[in-house]
Amino acid sequence: MYVTIPTDDAANVPVSKFVGTKPKSSQAHVKAGSYLYFEGDEVEWLYVVKSGVLRLTRLLEDGRRQVIAFGYPGDVVGFPADGRHHTDCDVLVDAELQPYRLACLEGTCSHQETHRQLLQAALREISGMQDHFLMLGQKSAIEKVASFLCVLTDRVGEEVGNFTQVELPMKRADIADFLGLTTETVCRTLTQIRKDGIIAIDNIHTIIILKPSALLDLSLGDDD
Amino acid sequence: MYVTIPTDDAANVPVSKFVGTKPKSSQAHVKAGSYLYFEGDEVEWLYVVKSGVLRLTRLLEDGRRQVIAFGYPGDVVGFPADGRHHTDCDVLVDAELQPYRLACLEGTCSHQETHRQLLQAALREISGMQDHFLMLGQKSAIEKVASFLCVLTDRVGEEVGNFTQVELPMKRADIADFLGLTTETVCRTLTQIRKDGIIAIDNIHTIIILKPSALLDLSLGDDD
DNA sequence: CGTGGTTTTGATAATAGTCAACACGAGTGG
DNA sequence: CCACTCGTGTTGACTATTATCAAAACCACG
Numbered sequence: 001m002y003v004t005i006p007t008d009d010a011a012n013v014p015v016s017k018f019v020g021t022k023p024k025s026s027q028a029h030v031k032a033g034s035y036l037y038f039e040g041d042e043v044e045w046l047y048v049v050k051s052g053v054l055r056l057t058r059l060l061e062d063g064r065r066q067v068i069a070f071g072y073p074g075d076v077v078g079f080p081a082d083g084r085h086h087t088d089c090d091v092l093v094d095a096e097l098q099p100y101r102l103a104c105l106e107g108t109c110s111h112q113e114t115h116r117q118l119l120q121a122a123l124r125e126i127s128g129m130q131d132h133f134l135m136l137g138q139k140s141a142i143e144k145v146a147s148f149l150c151v152l153t154d155r156v157g158e159e160v161g162n163f164t165q166v167e168l169p170m171k172r173a174d175i176a177d178f179l180g181l182t183t184e185t186v187c188r189t190l191t192q193i194r195k196d197g198i199i200a201i202d203n204i205h206t207i208i209i210l211k212p213s214a215l216l217d218l219s220l221g222d223d224d
Numbered sequence: 225m226y227v228t229i230p231t232d233d234a235a236n237v238p239v240s241k242f243v244g245t246k247p248k249s250s251q252a253h254v255k256a257g258s259y260l261y262f263e264g265d266e267v268e269w270l271y272v273v274k275s276g277v278l279r280l281t282r283l284l285e286d287g288r289r290q291v292i293a294f295g296y297p298g299d300v301v302g303f304p305a306d307g308r309h310h311t312d313c314d315v316l317v318d319a320e321l322q323p324y325r326l327a328c329l330e331g332t333c334s335h336q337e338t339h340r341q342l343l344q345a346a347l348r349e350i351s352g353m354q355d356h357f358l359m360l361g362q363k364s365a366i367e368k369v370a371s372f373l374c375v376l377t378d379r380v381g382e383e384v385g386n387f388t389q390v391e392l393p394m395k396r397a398d399i400a401d402f403l404g405l406t407t408e409t410v411c412r413t414l415t416q417i418r419k420d421g422i423i424a425i426d427n428i429h430t431i432i433i434l435k436p437s438a439l440l441d442l443s444l445g446d447d448d
Numbered sequence: 449c450g451t452g453g454t455t456t457t458g459a460t461a462a463t464a465g466t467c468a469a470c471a472c473g474a475g476t477g478g
Numbered sequence: 479c480c481a482c483t484c485g486t487g488t489t490g491a492c493t494a495t496t497a498t499c500a501a502a503a504c505c506a507c508g
Binding site for chain 2: 064082
Binding site: 364365405406408428 | 472
């Protein structure tokens with residue numbers, strides 16, 4: 001999952017064609033805390049996330065870390081370059097994965113429709129990353145955090161009473177490294193949005209969206 | 225072109241397989257200032273850059289702009305998502321392009337080897353963008369500018385006397401919007417690196433790398 | 449009920465942005 | 479050939495945002 005341009009209209013977010021396309025058989029269950037692969041590993045499989053949440057990270061020698069993406073249901077992870085993984089990938093929330101052989105992406109396996117879908121997923125990945133560039137390069141802290149909440153709300157928000165609720169299974173530090181901020185800034189920004197009455201923080205990992213349109217405005221840099 | 229992790233060893237940068245693979249026929253010449261496509265256009269062609277420089281940009285409603293990438297020889301531009309372009313693309317330096325039908329990427333054209341190469345280019349694109357995330361999210365202004373110069377030096381540096389020289393055909397504002405900085409910060413940072421004796425600015429668009437290893441150190445956040 | 453990791457808040461500092469002035473250079477027309 | 483102008487680049491002064499460092503609060507877990 002990347003932070004794309006948030007939208008008011010949850011209906012127009014095209015859920016990946018991969019959601020619910022395959023039978024239960026041959027799915028992999030992975031536990032929170034386990035790693036799927038490391039940077040430099042040879043790529044044998046791509047994974048379509050069916051449930052759970054993954055985390056893709058990349059490290060700099062001096063310890064700085066970028067969270068490249070979170071893998072939510074419908075996302076595909078594991079795209080290789082020159083046959084190797086270029087991120088680490090671990091599991092934040094117990095997940096079910098649908099593995100596909102690398103050959104399926106490359107078109108040298110039997111199932112042509114799978115090849116087509118994996119290719120389309122790769123192209124969507126490029127587009128999503130381009131949107132995320134805009135966010136990393138141009139947006140302020142509050143716009144980043146608001147955008148992040150908007151996108152998560154669209155993707156995995158649950159209706160609870162009159163409001164939409166979002167789980168944040170990752171640590172604040174993960175959000176920070178995803179958005180190019182520090183944990184402290186993420187905290188302060190969440191606090192600010194809470195004090196403005198736009199969200200409520202039910203517990204550390206559960207956010208309730210009180211004013212969706214105000215949050216959207218924040219994410220776009222309107223308001224001020 | 226994205227800003228990947230710079231490296232001392234220019235030899236290990238894999239030049240795209242596309243450099244020099246096709247006959248002169250069917251190449252397109254495009255003039256500086258012209259546009260190849262706009263965001264939202266339906267995708268018919270992908271282009272392999274043979275010579276010249278392209279610029280891919282994405283706009284926010286309020287006018288903020290992200291330069292997504294510069295298209296240098298060996299790069300492939302025009303990857304679609306849902307059949308449409310998600311950036312604008314214009315020409316900075318007169319360019320020769322090798323167009324390929326979208327069908328070639330999708331594998332529904334005759335030439336299987338072309339399909340394979342375009343797919344590999346898309347996968348390298350994803351990997352390069354991941355590296356660029358690290359840069360946008362984690363690096364300081366001086367690290368960004370130094371990284372940018374390092375990567376350009378590796379890609380298109382020319383030996384002149386004892387030194388390597390790099391052309392910067394784009395405006396300072398383009399560099400700024402590519403790195404997530406302001407023009408002023410790009411200027412000041414270049415000035416600082418120049419005053420440190422690491423580069424010389426021959427003219428606005430021509431940089432001479434006086435101390436490549438010092439520049440590399442800067443780009444990695446060593447030094448300090 | 450401690451303990452360790454995480455989150456939050458506060459005080460302060462540093463980095464990068466903003467706004468404004470000036471410099472430079474290419475192209476134009478007197 | 480020399481002002482003049484316009485777009486771009488550079489520098490300076492100041493401000494704002496975000497990072498850093500430190501302390502306290504919170505929570506999960508043994």
